[in-house]
Amino acid sequence: MHEYYPAAPAPKGELVAADGQKVTVAQLYRFRPVLLQFSRHMGCVFCIDHAKQLLKHYEMLKRHGLDVALVIMGGAPEAQEFRDRLKLTYPVYGDPDQIVYRAFNVPRGNVWQVAGPQLWWEGLKALSRSGMGCPRGDLMQLGGSYLIDTNGQIVWSFRPASSVDFPNIDEIVVAADTLSPIADA
Template sequence: MAISLHSIPSLSPSFRGFNLNHPSMPCFSISPNPPRHPCFSCRPATIFPRAASSGSASLVSTSDSLTSSLGKVEVYDLNGNAVPLSDLWRDRKAVVAFARHFGCVLCRKRADLLASEKEAMDAAGVALVLIGPGSVDQARKFVEQTKFKGEVYADPKYSSYNALSFVSGVLSTFTPSAGLKIIQLYMEGYRQDWDLSFEKETRTKGGWLQGGILVAGPGINNISYLHKDKEAGDDPDIKDIMKACCL
């Protein structure tokens, strides 16, 4: 899809934050008639400059309350089997990315960025995991569409997001920097999956949640790095993630 930069100041109201046909929908579009089918570019990934408002990311001194909360969380694999969240890093180190939702265009870019480092993660014995707030069916569609190289799990109850106290809300979803990133991603060929985005659970819950990235293990209490997005598309520096997981 070609985009004229001269048209950017007059973007439709849906880009400013709300789709007029679906006023509760927390997503972005850059045209009045957004594409209904995802399309992905094979071009090399572009790393966005780290924003000054980047979310918290640091070595973590794990509290008993956090590990206790995470220990109660279950996610679901692509076969629908329940898996304790902490089992994902009990016997190994893992980079765990939490997506806003499975249709999110910003999350698909982040998934590609992390997957570009999977060879180095494999060499260091580190697992790459992505969790999304949605159903197992949505998780399967995400894998089918993106060909994501890591493990994918669904969190239909949003339990992991609540345990980690991720940011949620309209003001953290619709920001100028997120809008500019979405324009760039569309120009690269990425697309929001509108079928997934318009499903009720995503529209009313998951679409307002921000995600993050966690590096943990081996050992359920061994959380060494945690980034919480302050806004949609608040990507941490990939070098910080690799330093935490693989050095």
């Protein structure tokens, strides 16, 4: 479910860029607000599909004043491989020990939430649209979306109830526009 915060400070933490450089979370929102998107495991069909949806809407999100940063559970090589395989133009960062996931309190799920029969139909549709990878990482980890302004405040978030849940792009745009309204060109 999405949440509008009365602005809460973004947790600190360090990620690894696809090129192996260490990057603090604070560096991600230093110049522009950032949509910090946490992915599930590397093979999650829903996460692959969502990453492609973010790519499809990336230029529009930038017009609305947002940067996008995707966080995965791997290290630099996995971040680079994920970015290359999906042809993503926004950065992918690794958090191999899930330290930043825990700092942001990204939810974990149970078997019903990550693989229950109620998800199978949506999983087949995502698989047909985007394919899947090899499951690597914490299979019970859910995703999460956090909009952080340039003051380091989380002003909006989306915490999923299951592995199929991701925020609608329109919700992200509305949240971004509360920071600085920019007309979609």
